[in-house]
Amino acid sequence: MRSDANIAGPMTDPVPGPRSESLGDDVSRETPSPMDDTPIGRAAQLAVQTLGRTGEPLPRPEQTRVMVVANQKGGVGKTTTTVNLAASLALHGARVLVIDLDPQGNASTALGIDHHAEVPSIYDVLVESKPLSDVVVPVPDVEGLFCAPATIDLAGAEIELVSLVARESRLDRAIKAYEQPLDYILIDCPPSLGLLTVNALVAGAEVLIPIQCEYYALEGLGQLLRNVDLVRGHLNPKLHVSTILLTMYDGRTRLASQVADEVRNHFGNEVLRTSIPRSVRISEAPSYGQTVLTYDPGSSGSLSYLEAAREIALRGAARAGAGTQGLTVNYEPQHSMPEGKQ
């Protein structure tokens, strides 16, 4: 694990908030380190400052954890979660690949990756059988983070895949043939349950479902869970829903806490204790081709994704140690999130 990115320690400062500018100024007056010259250096430093540096580094998984970020409902925070969790895990020292499996290419945009029509993309991997290594590019500013971009071509792939051999497992094959060492692969799915999402479900072992804290939050989830069961039964016995993440949580509303209670009652241990607050900073970051981790490292949105990443890493290690799924994890949050603030 890279020591310069060890930001996994106890989080001593409990008051994150919209204070990036002042934090940035403060940091620039401090003794410069070699990393100060790069955006990621500044971002990591700000996050380290905010969270505190002591404590154990996060455990790295023994095998690559392939996590499918799925929910066929649109706009619930799949892409936002994929890119910000991926950046958080990378900042925690992991090597992470984001696979953009949505023709909208939002994850590619948010990571600052060019994805115009001619760019080698995940379409070429799925439909043209190109090796994944031909399309993976490093994400600027975030060491250890990589992206397989999606172009608009992918819109046709749902149809084109139908007539291809092993149409459901083309992504799985490509990932298995990819030789670069990775700790995590996060797959950003489109808001549908078609062949693209099925390819992701066949390729992954874990499903991460972001749930927006709003009315009708659970509606439609039954269909996703049935598809997970179907894929597990027929194509991928390892597949399970490992993680539920509450997104766009607004602590000022009763509705948000009611939905959160309902989701926790329904799913129990799979729900992360950390929820992601509704945050203007989170929604602004993609228009600068950045994650919130580099856009505003000290914001509550950034800290909540760092915390969620930490929780995911610790849960994974606990499950691997126990060799079981659905285990109760003694996770103590080290940082109380300011809910409903930006």
Ligand SMILES: Nc1ncnc2c1ncn2[C@@H]1O[C@H](COP(=O)(O)OP(=O)(O)OP(=O)(O)O)[C@@H](O)[C@H]1O
């Ligand atoms: N925590 C948050 N606070 C504020 N805005 C958010 C938050 N999370 C996501 N958003 C915004 O909500 C919108 C939908 O988020 P996002 O694109 O991540 O959802 P999605 O599930 O990937 O959507 P789609 O189904 O279209 O792929 C975006 O404009 C995003 O910036």
Ligand SMILES: [Mg+2]
């Ligand atoms: Mg999306």
